[in-house]
Amino acid sequence: MKVSKKTQKKTRIKLIETAVDLMIQNGYEKTSMRQIARTAKVGDATIYNYFPSKEKIVWAYILHRQECAVAKIAAIPNFETYGLQEQIHTYFETILEGYLPDREFLTVAFKITQQSFVTHSEDSAPINQVFITQIRHFLESAIQREEIPKQPIDSMLPHLILNVYMVIVMYWMKDNSTHFTKTTELMDLVLGILMGVLKQGLIQNCLDLGGFLFRHTLFSQVNSWLDGTIMSNVKTQFKKGL
Known part of the structure; x- marks a missing residue:
């Protein structure tokens, strides 16, 4: 028999509420999936169609x-x-x-x-x-x-x-x-x-400032690299000339 989505939602919420009540009473470790299912009047295997573990119930x-x-x-x-x-x-x-x-x-x-x-x-x-x-x-x-x-x-x-x-x-x-x-x-x-x-607008200003500083730093690094490359080429050509 196919279960409607409305019934599934009700069962899901019932399992969550039952699990929370039992965990408050008995503690998380001492509460079992079987205990949750039986207290909620759901089949021992049926509960796993909704939640694979107690932790997943907590997230839910x-x-x-x-x-x-x-x-x-x-x-x-x-x-x-x-x-x-x-x-x-x-x-x-x-x-x-x-x-x-x-x-x-x-x-x-x-x-x-x-x-x-x-x-x-x-x-x-x-x-x-x-x-x-x-x-x-x-x-x-x-x-x-x-x-x-x-x-x-x-x-x-x-x-x-x-x-x-x-x-x-x-x-x-x-x-x-x-x-x-x-x-x-x-x-x-x-x-x-x-x-x-x-x-x-301080958050946007901070982001704009961060972007500017990043671009400036990147530009400086690229320029330094290019200058270094150019100078290296000049030195190479100079040595060849000698």
């Missing part, structure tokens, strides 16, 4: 939270009228709110996935892509409404904001302040600095 959990956050901000009335800083701030907060019920598990998830995030493995790529696509959309909209000047949105900037987000998440996991006010203050501070940099 993070991706699911990212996708849920994107869907939630898309449903916010008049979200497109928000300023860039408010859009990014709301996006970050929405992701953290999604993690809140499983905050204890997030520490485990990050330990499992941290190295892959650093090396940009195939597991982290879909998650990063969801985030970067959303940030790029924010930046493009801000440029169109002339809130900020043109930015290198297709290169380093979205990845820079991704790194900022990762730092904020790690800080949030250890934040014991009431209503996570310290995390909110950190976001306000970091995003305020980022907006100042973007509005001044």
